[in-house]
Amino acid sequence: MKIKAPKDFWAGLMFIGFGIAFALIALNYQMGTSVRMGPAYFPTVLGGILAAIGLAMLIESLLVEGPKVARFYFKPVLFLTGALVLFGLLLKPLGLVIALAVLVGLGAFGGLDFRWKEVVVLIVVLAIFSVLVFVKGLGLPIPVWPGD
Amino acid sequence: MDLFANLALGFGVALSPLNLLYCFMGVLLGTLIGVLPGIGPVATIAMLLPVTFTLPPVSALIMLAGIYYGAQYGGSTTAILVNLPGESSSVITALDGYQLARKGRAGPALGMAAIGSFFAGCVSTVIIALFAPPLAEVALKFGPTEYFSLMVLGLVAAVVLAHGSLIKAIGMVILGLLFGLVGTDVNSGVARYSFGISELSDGIGFVTVAMGMFGIAEIIANLEHKESRDVFVAKIENLMPTWTDIKRCIPAILRGTVLGSALGILPGGGALLASFAAYTLEKKMGDTSMFGKGEIRGVAAPESANNAGAQTSFIPLLTLGIPSNPVMALMIGAMMIQGIAPGPQVMNERPQLFWGMIASMWVGNLMLVILNLPLIGMWVSLLKVPYRMLYPAILVFCAIGVYSVNNTSFDIYLMCIFAVFGIVCVKLECEPAPLILGFILGPMMEENLRRAMLLSRGDPTVFFTKPISLVLLLIALALLIIVLSPAIKRKREEAFQEA
Numbered sequence: 001m002k003i004k005a006p007k008d009f010w011a012g013l014m015f016i017g018f019g020i021a022f023a024l025i026a027l028n029y030q031m032g033t034s035v036r037m038g039p040a041y042f043p044t045v046l047g048g049i050l051a052a053i054g055l056a057m058l059i060e061s062l063l064v065e066g067p068k069v070a071r072f073y074f075k076p077v078l079f080l081t082g083a084l085v086l087f088g089l090l091l092k093p094l095g096l097v098i099a100l101a102v103l104v105g106l107g108a109f110g111g112l113d114f115r116w117k118e119v120v121v122l123i124v125v126l127a128i129f130s131v132l133v134f135v136k137g138l139g140l141p142i143p144v145w146p147g148d
Numbered sequence: 149m150d151l152f153a154n155l156a157l158g159f160g161v162a163l164s165p166l167n168l169l170y171c172f173m174g175v176l177l178g179t180l181i182g183v184l185p186g187i188g189p190v191a192t193i194a195m196l197l198p199v200t201f202t203l204p205p206v207s208a209l210i211m212l213a214g215i216y217y218g219a220q221y222g223g224s225t226t227a228i229l230v231n232l233p234g235e236s237s238s239v240i241t242a243l244d245g246y247q248l249a250r251k252g253r254a255g256p257a258l259g260m261a262a263i264g265s266f267f268a269g270c271v272s273t274v275i276i277a278l279f280a281p282p283l284a285e286v287a288l289k290f291g292p293t294e295y296f297s298l299m300v301l302g303l304v305a306a307v308v309l310a311h312g313s314l315i316k317a318i319g320m321v322i323l324g325l326l327f328g329l330v331g332t333d334v335n336s337g338v339a340r341y342s343f344g345i346s347e348l349s350d351g352i353g354f355v356t357v358a359m360g361m362f363g364i365a366e367i368i369a370n371l372e373h374k375e376s377r378d379v380f381v382a383k384i385e386n387l388m389p390t391w392t393d394i395k396r397c398i399p400a401i402l403r404g405t406v407l408g409s410a411l412g413i414l415p416g417g418g419a420l421l422a423s424f425a426a427y428t429l430e431k432k433m434g435d436t437s438m439f440g441k442g443e444i445r446g447v448a449a450p451e452s453a454n455n456a457g458a459q460t461s462f463i464p465l466l467t468l469g470i471p472s473n474p475v476m477a478l479m480i481g482a483m484m485i486q487g488i489a490p491g492p493q494v495m496n497e498r499p500q501l502f503w504g505m506i507a508s509m510w511v512g513n514l515m516l517v518i519l520n521l522p523l524i525g526m527w528v529s530l531l532k533v534p535y536r537m538l539y540p541a542i543l544v545f546c547a548i549g550v551y552s553v554n555n556t557s558f559d560i561y562l563m564c565i566f567a568v569f570g571i572v573c574v575k576l577e578c579e580p581a582p583l584i585l586g587f588i589l590g591p592m593m594e595e596n597l598r599r600a601m602l603l604s605r606g607d608p609t610v611f612f613t614k615p616i617s618l619v620l621l622l623i624a625l626a627l628l629i630i631v632l633s634p635a636i637k638r639k640r641e642e643a644f645q646e647a
Contacts, residue, residue: 007575007576007577008313010576011316011319011576011577011578014572015323018323018326022326025340025341026340029336029338029340030336033606034601035601035602035605036598036602037594037597037601038336039333039335039336039338039340042329042593042594042598043326043341046322046325046326047326049322050323050326053319053322056315057315057319067577069575070574072571072575073368076367076371076372077368077567077568077571080364080367080371080543080567081364081564081567081568083543084546084560084564085560087547087560088547088551088557088558088560089557091551091557092557096548103540103544103547104540104543104544107540107543108540111371111536111539112373112536113374114536118537122540122541126541126544130548138202140198141555142551142552
């Protein structure tokens with residue numbers, strides 16, 4: 001079997017995966033009856049429909065020619081999500097200023113054009129702005145320095 | 149007249165100093181965001197939602213609405229000056245607007261866009277005031293059966309009007325509905341799909357989903373290619389279009405306004421569709437020789453239409469509690485956070501909120517015209533800020549914004565998961581917009597389905613035997629059939645191709 005439409009093939013597979021997963025996990029909940037629907041009823045039905053749609057796409061992708069999947073660029077995905085996760089981890093213990101510096105620094109590094117002088121200025125400006133606007137101005141309960 | 153009494157009440161609310169301030173902040177921020185390419189209104193509104201939590205509900209909604217239609221104004225500035233759409237709804241404006249700018253007529257193009265938008269804004273405000281109350285009256289008679297069918301229709305229409313593959317859009321809607329079900333089930337108290345994680349038992353926040361799939365995923369997609377921005381730097385001297393321009397554009401503005409207002413009301417409609425349709429229509433009218441080479445009508449019509457559409461898309465939100473596009477889905481989220489159940493009862497129970505918001509739209513449009521034309525110089529200089537300086541700031545605001553919804557880092561991690569999922573969807577050409585609509589409607593749909601089935605004692609034919617419900621479902625079916633018919637299918641593909 002040759003995949004003729006990779007984009008639709010993978011999208012179909014994704015829908016089948018999600019559909020089956022939602023329906024399978026719903027087995028842990030009560031189905032109920034059509035009069036008194038339990039928590040499993042709606043997600044099971046939807047999961048079934050989703051899997052069916054995915055299957056239809058999968059079959060079509062084997063028969064009809066279609067576009068290729070666009071190239072996946074790992075660098076920005078890794079650096080940006082990595083920077084955000086670190087921000088989340090560092091915020092409570094070390095405070096906003098340090099977490100923000102890590103987020104901006106690492107986030108900027110994920111781009112195509114890294115200029116460290118600009119990044120330093122950006123960190124300073126954004127840190128001052130965020131502390132003034134979000135913490136002082138809007139009173140969001142975010143620690144600013146380590147141990148706050 | 150009720151209408152005048154209502155509008156008077158609305159203006160009383162909208163013109164209070166505090167609300168004027170928030171309206172001003174909204175349109176200013178909206179324009180700013182609209183001018184900057186690479187960040188859309190969905191991400192912006194999601195980012196700024198936490199800021200509005202502490203405001204009174206009316207002020208919060210006035211500000212968020214201001215961001216939305218402000219972004220339409222700002223988007224056109226970028227489209228005309230840089231040939232890059234600041235917002236997706238101004239893609240079309242760039243076609244003729246940039247050509248005009250290259251001929252040294254950027255000023256009149258910007259002026260005409262502003263005049264057209266303002267006119268459309270005035271008309272659509274009146275349309276909302278006229279049509280929303282009777283529609284809400286009808287909707288008040290809806291039971292769960294009718295509501296369920298209405299939501300089916302809404303989702304079908306959203307799918308039909310989405311870009312690209314129909315079947316993928318349907319899949320995304322259903323996936324959205326499923327994601328919306330995560331969390332504690334109101335009827336049984338069972339925490340569904342929470343995997344024992346306490347944060348998930350409260351459900352996935354829509355801010356998290358929207359910021360991940362629209363905000364962060366957009367940034368990641370933008371970082372894949374080097375930016376090329378060619379700002380049109382020549383001095384803009386005269387913003388006033390000539391008398392000939394105005395005479396040529398009056399019919400275009402009228403057509404754009406009518407078409408935009410009508411398309412904005414449709415589920416799945418709103419500013420984007422309106423501007424596309426208006427441009428296509430305009431190209432079929434009168435002298436077409438200049439289109440694509442700097443036809444000012446090609447700026448006036450879509451700009452009027454996108455502003456009209458942006459505003460009338462509030463009608464289904466305010467009267468039925470059903471979002472017609474992702475921005476409206478966020479507005480529903482904002483209302484729910486403020487403790488307002490969106491739906492037809494809002495108009496009667498909170499007339500100040502309802503009419504105040506409508507009046508503020510007119511006020512906001514006036515502010516945009518008065519403020520933005522003189523500020524064009526400032527927006528142009530903003531355009532020169534390179535994206536590499538811009539996106540780290542967006543990252544910071546997204547991170548702080550999503551954290552502050554529940555004061556937990558868990559939402560940041562969840563946002564990252566949705567960002568990666570969003571990128572995968574982009575690569576597979578699955579549109580995120582239908583997913584967001586499904587996500588917001590998921591719990592409401594399940595609840596109405598349950599109630600309808602309980603009332604009918606488990607008889608599913610009730611959806612076809614109740615007349616209103618039947619009509620709604622038949623419309624949904626008709627829409628699907630029309631789109632699937634080969635002739636229309638081709639036309640639809642052509643229409644989106646022109647983007």
